[in-house]
Structures are given as structure tokens and as C-alpha cells.
Amino acid sequence: MGNADYVYPSTNVECAHRVAIPPPQPFLKSLKNSLKETFFPDDPLRQFKNQPPSRKLKLGLQYIFPIFEWGPRYNLEFLKSDLVAGITIASLAIPQGISYARLANLPPILGLYSSFIPPLVYAMMGSSRDLAVGTVAVASLLTASMLGNEVNANENPTLYLHLAFTSTFFAGLFQAALGFLRLGFIVDFLSHATIVGFMAGAATVVCLQQLKGILGLDHFTHGTDLISVMRSVFTQTHKWRWESAVLGFVFLFYLLLARYSSKRRPKLFWISAMAPLTSVILGSLFVYLTHAEKNGVQVIGELKKGLNPPSIMDLAFGSPYLTTTIRTGIVTGVIALAEGIAVGRSFAMFKNYHIDGNKEMIAFGMMNVVGSCTSCYLTTGPFSRSAVNFNAGCKTAASNIVMALAVMITLLFLTPLFHYTPLVVLSSIIIAAMLGLINYEEAIHLWHLDKFDFLVCMGAYVGVVFGSVEIGLVIAVALSVLRLLLFVARPRTLVLGNIPNSMIYRSVHQYPNANNVPGILILEIDAPIYFANASYLRERISRWIDEEEDRLKTSGESSLQYVILDMGAVGNIDTSGISMLEEVKKTVDRRGLKLVLANPGGEVMKKLNKSKLIELIGQEWIYLTVGEAVGACNYMLHTCKPKNESETWSNNV
């Protein structure tokens, strides 16, 4: 309390500005504002403002069905481009569809069904111009592993199929609900690092599963982890079929070569895009001509002709496995959303148009709900197919319609052609697609840029490969959330110094040439002061003062008189934080020092005012900038020298 008899400095120092308390807002208004910021940050209804009702109706229709917006502007040039793109992606969609359906332990024909109806729905409701709709490997694998835990797909295929439809229904419902309720930000919690690690892990797991096809094994583990698969593979060495393996590696080599050449010359994208269909045709011809199906090369066999049968009556809402289907739906739905939205956003960035995440979710959701009633399983916007669509020069979502029509023709007339397609070719197609998902360069980039993100990425990868897909996801999300909590729970406190020849104060760690101010300790708090960090900050501030006093004692410098807290980065404070500041004030007083606040923000000032803490600290000890606070303290130090001080002051501000 040694400084209690000082004159208040604010009246003496020039240029000191008062820190304002923001004008009070009625509770309901501020509640409305913060709800709006939380759920409608993009203000989606802005365009509806001040419009006549007929225009509003039109805008509303265009909002829900973007096809009404771009449809009228559609022209022949667009059609030509979309036709080429649509046929190209259809040639990719057919073999990939069949492969991924097998990955999900579903009848191969479902892959074709799923490339027919959902793209039509998306073409009407989706706002991306480049997204190509279809099934994806990771969601297929997840469906197989989560439903497979409850029902064996080989022993009870009908029940398994119905559960798959039901979980697709719930996935769609969940996706649409997230969009309707403006909760799209849940997807943001799957950070970029999580997705890199998770995708690579899932790709590894999917490749491992293909060892069954490549080696021509009949029995295989139901586990997806590395250890189960390796055990399953190496305990059956006597059952490996070399015919199958040779065929597989030949096609894999061809596919990778095609991709490599497309990568070198982006204009040759069609080589890579057509390669899967070419492989299927060549493989089928080979089997048909050599009768290899009798020599250990498994083939697809009969595929039913005809369009999607309705499956609305197959949705098993009364099943004892309902909770499993809901859980599967939610997990696969979120994963599918994360991929689809990330893909849509990336291509929108390229072409400079805007995508509304919540609207996309509704489109994905509706597409899956309709799909689940028409014998389709979970679809989204896979990266590989959308990239081909983009490269093939698609102009609008009409390329999805073209693809759907091509698949329809296949379903109606061409299914018998797939009878002799060898399974091992499908495995090669999957492996080739998956290897592109293992983005090790990005992982190295993460390591260089942000160690914690790398940890999250590795957590997801190791979790998926050695545990299961869900474990990997939980590890990664938990680590990501832990990081957020740690940021708040252990905020950084920085000591500030004076940048020479200025009134600016910055961290002495970042600016090694910044000078300490004699007699004054300036601390910056880098996070909101909440219950989770209040005790920590109290301890840490005490320790800074201890350390500073020790340092001054050993170096024989003038003793500490003022502690300035720079609150510029303190975005908010709660009641625990207010108590903490009260305690810090008491501690600092007890040590005979003076507590000074610099630059508290609006929220902090409001709380300081309401809690009367502002009077305890003294309004005259709260400054707008650190510079002004230091100026005032220095003024006090020089005009009213404490009795126990004898050194001469060196002032460098």
C-alpha cells in the first residue's frame, strides 16, 4: 500500500485517454445478437430483405433448389462441357461403385443404384458446380465395420442390407438436421489435420482389406486393424492364389502408371479417368477368353438387370439393431459430410464462387434420405470423382445428371457384361484410388508447421490402423478439443518491454531488443480469463512477480513498484476471472506494489464495472494503452520517489 498517498496521475500526464465502458444493451437484444452470431454468422437471409413477396417466393425456391437459378441460364455450350464431363465420371463411377459396394459387404449392384438416384437429387438441390456424387471407400468401410459388429453380412444378407438402408436414412436425416438447425460448425471440429490422418489411416486399412481379393483368399478376418489382417494373411500362406495375385499386380501397375502420366500432364486426365473402366473391360475379356474363373480367379457373377427397386418398406425402424443403425448413420453421415463439404469448398475456391455449408448439408441429407428409399446406400461428393469432373471441364451440376443417365443405361442394358469381371481388378482399382489418399507430404508439412497438428494427424492415423476407424476418429477429435481447452486452461503470459524509440510495448521474447522498464513489470495475458485458467493465472502472475523481484535483487536494480496487466488480448472474463483479479489485486497490494490495467476490452470493462472491481482497482489506474500506463507510472516514480529508494533512475521511454 506504499503508493496510496500518491496523486492520481491521470490528471497530470498528457494524452491519457479514458477507457470506456461500452453502452449497456438490453439483455434480450444482446442474447439475440449472440444467438445470431452463433447460428447465422453468414446471414443467409440478407438477400431476402426489402423484397416484394413474389420475388421472395422466387428467391426462396432458388435458395432451396439452386437448379432454378442456373437452369434458365443453361445453354448449349454448357451442355457440351457437361456431357463430356458426365460421361467421363460415369466411366469411373461404374467400376468404383461396384468396388465400394463390395467393400461395404453389400451386393455389387447397389454401387450402381447409388450412382443413379442420389446424383439426380443433388443436381437439383446442391450448390456446388463441380461436385460429382457417389459412394466413398471410407464410409463404405465404416458401414461394414460398424454394422458387421452386430450382423454377419454373409450369414444374414437381407437383414444386413436393410440395416444398411436404415443407417443411410439416419445419416441423411442427421445431415439435413444439422443443416436445418444451422449446426454445420460441428463438422469444423474435424480439423484439417484430423482429416489428413484419418483419410490416410482409412486408406491403409482399405488397402489391407484388398489383400483378400489380391491373394484370392476365401476366409478373411472381420477386424480392420493391421494386426488382425497380418495374422489372417500369414496364417493362410498355403491358400494364396498366384493367378489372382499376378492379375492384380498387372492391373495395379497399369492404373498407377495411368495416374502418374495424368499427374505429369494434366491435359491427359482422361487416361487416368478411363483407366478403371479399361481395366474392367480388359479383365473381363481376359477371364471370358481364358476361363480363368475356373482357375481361382473370382468374378462378380450375375448382376440383376433393371433400375433401383424401391426400398422404403425395407427401412428397419422396428429392428432390435435400431441404435446400431442410428450410431452408424451419425458417424458415417458426419464423415461423409466432412469429405463432401471440404471437396465442394476447395473447387468453389478455385472457380471463385461461394458455397453455403448449411445448405449443402441439407442437399446431402435429402439425397441420402431419398437414396435410402430407393435401394442406395450412403453417398457424398468423393474427392477423386469430383476432381475428374472438374478436370473434364464440367460447368454445372448437370454433369451429375449425365452421369446418372449413363448409369441408368448400364443398369437397363449392360449389366450382363460385368458377369466375368474379376474381383481382383476391383481390388486393384480400390488400391490405386486409396494410395492417392495417403498424403504423406501433407503430414510432413504439418510437422514443420505445427507439432500439435502433426500429433493429432498421427493420432488419427495410428488409431485407425491399429485400433479401428472409430477409435482413430475419437482420438483425433479428443486431441483437437484438448488443444482448445489447453489454450484456455494454460494461456500464455508474456513480459512486455519497450521497443526502442517508440511508445510501443511488445513481448521481450518476440522482440529481443525490447527494453525492460525499471520498476515496472508489464504482463500480457493472451486468453480470456475463465474458470479454467483463473487459478493458473493467479499462480503464474505471482511467480512472474517473484522472479522479477529475484532478478532485480541479484542485479541490484531498483525495486519493483508497479505491475501493469495488458488486457488487450483478454476477450472475455467470467465470475471466476473477476474473483481472480480481485485476489491478484490483494496480493499485489500486500507486496506493496500497485496494480495497473491497460487496454481492457468492452466485455471486460462491463464486468469490471458491474462487479465494482473497477472501484477497488481505481478508475485512474486503468489506461487505454500500455504506453500511457507506463507514462503515468514513470511520472509517479519520478515525482513521488518512495522512501526506500536511493538508486538513480534510468528512463528509456
Place this chain on the structure above:
Amino acid sequence: MGNADYVYPSTNVECAHRVAIPPPQPFLKSLKNSLKETFFPDDPLRQFKNQPPSRKLKLGLQYIFPIFEWGPRYNLEFLKSDLVAGITIASLAIPQGISYARLANLPPILGLYSSFIPPLVYAMMGSSRDLAVGTVAVASLLTASMLGNEVNANENPTLYLHLAFTSTFFAGLFQAALGFLRLGFIVDFLSHATIVGFMAGAATVVCLQQLKGILGLDHFTHGTDLISVMRSVFTQTHKWRWESAVLGFVFLFYLLLARYSSKRRPKLFWISAMAPLTSVILGSLFVYLTHAEKNGVQVIGELKKGLNPPSIMDLAFGSPYLTTTIRTGIVTGVIALAEGIAVGRSFAMFKNYHIDGNKEMIAFGMMNVVGSCTSCYLTTGPFSRSAVNFNAGCKTAASNIVMALAVMITLLFLTPLFHYTPLVVLSSIIIAAMLGLINYEEAIHLWHLDKFDFLVCMGAYVGVVFGSVEIGLVIAVALSVLRLLLFVARPRTLVLGNIPNSMIYRSVHQYPNANNVPGILILEIDAPIYFANASYLRERISRWIDEEEDRLKTSGESSLQYVILDMGAVGNIDTSGISMLEEVKKTVDRRGLKLVLANPGGEVMKKLNKSKLIELIGQEWIYLTVGEAVGACNYMLHTCKPKNESETWSNNV
């Protein structure tokens, strides 16, 4: 890109300081630093530095057993004070101990056992001078409800007793482990608001349970929620015993009166402290003289003479209920810790000494582990008893030893005196103690100060009263964590303006007199840029630019040229955040504007540098302060006027 042909301003504007990239640190060193900050923020080993080994040993012993530190300084004056305080708290401890043991459905004698051994352990290991050790109502109730779900205490008392010892053991183990592993900050996640709501809810529930004793009912619900209790009470109106109720209300009135008078005159604290023992004595005398036990007034009955029997062999590690005991142990252990540490800290604040949270946890943990082996159940530092201890003038933890000795004498010689103590008096004692825990004034204070904290508090209260103790706790912790996540997921972005007659830029919301700078939009981001808010911030920044351009268009002002992002409050950035900034840079470029950064911190500069984003933005467009950034932009606006501009500029900086 309209500004690409401008001259770089930094060479033209005076006084512009370079933003430094902090000196690189080896990975292991920075990892060590951040681990130290997370787990050893208080640097507990500081005093051991540079000391000879013998001194280190002594300090270490004093660190673990603080009694070796204060013991040698103990003197007669201390003893006198501690004797008075110890006897006062013993008089409170005996009736409270019996009451709370009954609340936990345990034999009443356990309450006395628990006030004998644990205080002795704490006196040696604890660092608080004011904490009085004993059982608490909330933990007792929690034990009863969590263990009671598995085993009925009336049907299988021995098993129930053994499970109670086992869960006490695990509670102690967990508490000590938290302390050893420096994870004490977990307790911080129970915020002040949570504890206010939770305690009030628990007190309400405990009072409701006392209706059984007050109304003299034999059968009572096992539920703790308001609805079960009300149904149980009002379906048995014909079994209410008026004798019991009258006795109960008389004593309750006496106890509340005693507390009221003590509150009015703090010097009369002993009236309130002695009131429970007085009630017990008066009640027992009354029953003994009137033989009321034969008229519907239930009494304690036989209490076994003798000290705590060992119970180490009763720990039921092999029991099928092991997981229940572990769960009970962890939940009750955390609750007990939160109360004990909060109490210890509050009194330490009063008397200006320091308490080490992690060390206290080890002390609490050891006290419960030892307790569980000597027929005690969960103990901590209850607020009521510690407050009496403090008011009675205790000087050291020796008052706990005095209390333990008093309880020992009671156990050895005085237990028969409690034979006729009516249960209804115990109920009155509990209700009187509990009413003090319902801190409605604090809840009103929370409402005024921070609406979200009030919501957390009410969530805890309603959850406890209408659901269960665990539900209330989960609601409150989930809401608190949600708040932290929302702070990061939806950070505030503020528009800054110029404070007249200065180079200072602050929020126009907080400072209504701050002026916009023509042609420049200045935004402050108030949180770290992480995956959870990257998409939000991208959208929000676009919207700010949209809104600003709309505003300028309607008001006919000069068009927007620069967007300055004030990064002063951005404590950290992850890889998703870097991608977001890259995208913002592209969007801003596309609109023909220029992106300028002001005051990025050390972590942000490091990441910007590593990701090469610094080159994309241009080092010359990164300034140390907003003022310098605006100065540079203004310089550009005036010297190189864009071609499409014809208005005259009005510059007010």
C-alpha cells in the same frame, strides 16, 4: 490486385517498425517449456535450487510433511488458541459426524471414526492452517445414491459397508494421483458458478431427505429427486408422526436462531458452534426423561465403545461391484477435493499465506487412503467446520489434533451417552447446516454479472434437484466446457476506429466516439485462429467487407481499398488457421482490395514464416501497430490515387 503497382510503403512512412519473428527454439526445448507450463506452473521445486543435499533432504521432508516446518516453531500461545478451536470443532464434529454417516446409510459410529484418524493424517501432511477435517453432507449423499443403486444398505449392510470403504480408498488414490501427476487443474473445471449451483442443489436434496426423520416415516423412497420425495411424502400422510415433527421444528428453530445471532455478532460464533451439541444433549435428556422413544421418536440406540477397528481386510477389490466403487470413488473424490481446496484457499487468502493445490490433493488423498483402512469413509475440509475453526482462532493444523483427541475420548468413554439421542435432532442439525449452503445471493450476483455463469449455476441446481447429483454435475461441467469451446468456435470480430487526437484504434462499439477511417476497414480478431473457427472467421470477414461496401455505397463515401486485420489478440494459429488466412488473402485480392496485418504475435509470426504465407502477404504489409498500418495505407491512398476514384478524401487521422 489494383494496388500491385504501388511503391512499398514501409520505406516511405516514418517510424514504421518491423514485426519480428521470434528467435527459433529447438523443438525439445520448447516442448519441455510447454510441458513445464502445463504441469508445473507454480514451479514447486524452485526452493530446492542451489541447496546442499542435507538442506534438500530437510526441505523435501518439510515439503511432504509441513508439520516439520511449523512444528519446531510451535509455542504455548499457539497451543492455547488451538486448544480452544479444537474443542469447539469437536463439539460440532460429533453430532455432525453421526448425522452425515446416517445420510450415507452407514452406521452412525463411522462418523466418529472418520473424525479421529483422518484429522491426524491431515495435521501432518496438510498445508492449510485453518482447515478442519471431517465428513461432508454432499459426499455422504453421493455415496449413498451411487452405491445404493447397486446394493441395498438395509438388506446387505456388511457388503455396503465394505463397498463404502473401497470407494473411499479409490477416492483417496485418485486424489493423491491427481496431486502426484500435477493434474490438479482438473478441479478448476468445476467453476465457481458450478459449485454454487451444485451445492445449493445438493443442500436442497439433503433437506428433502430429512423429511423422513422429521416426519418419523419408516419407509422412504431411494430416489433423491424432488418428485420421488414429494410422492413418497404425500402418499404416506397417514403415517406422519406429529411428536417427531414438533421436536424437529423446535430444535431447527433453536439452531437457526443460534446461527442468526452468531451472524449478527461474529464474536458470538461459539453459540452457533455449540448449538448442535447442545441440541443433542437436550434432545437426549428429553427422550430419556419422557421415554419418548416409545411414542414414535426414533433414537440412535447402541453405539459401540472403542477406537476405530482396522478395515484394511474389508477392502473389496475382488467384488463384482468393483467398477461401481471406482466410479463412486472418482466422483466423490473430485467433489470432496473441490470443496476442500476451495475452503483451504479462501482462508489462506484471509490470512495471507499460500496453499499448493497439488500438495493439498496428496494430503487429502493420503488421509482417505489411511482412513479407508481404519473404518473411516470419505473426509475432506467442510466449509462449516473450517469456518468455526477459523472463528475460534486456530493458529495451526494442531487444532485438528485436539479435535481428534476429543473424539478419541468420546469413542473410548462417552458413546453410551448417545443412546437416547433422537434421530429427529440429527435431521434438524443437517437441515440447519444445509440451509447455509443455499447461497441465493450469490446466484443473484451471478445473474447480474454474467448470464452464462448463471445458466451454468441453474443447470447444476435444476439437474441435481430434478435429476440426480451426477446429472447436475454433468450438465454444469458440459455447459462450462461448451462456453470455452464457443469462445473459440465463435470469436468476436470487432471493427476498430480511430480515437480522436491519437494514433490509437479501438472498437467502435466500446468507444462510440472512435471514427472510421475512409477507405480502410480495420478488424480485430479476438481469439486464436484454430480449426474450430477457421470457416467461421472466413465467412465473417467476408460479411464485414460486404457490409462495409454496402454502407459506403449507400452513403456515397469513397470506396474500400484496404482491409487491416489486427492480430494482437490472436494468441496462436494452427494449420487450418493458416489455410484460412490464405483464403482470406485470395478473396480480398479478388475484390481488388489489399490485406494488411497489424501486430501479429510471436507464435503467429512463426507460423506465417514457416508456411511462406508471409511472402504471399508481403512482409511490407505487416505492421507492428494498427496506427502504423493505417498511416502506411493513408500514405498510399494519397500519393497513388487509384484510377477509378474521383471523390475527395477526408482524412481524420
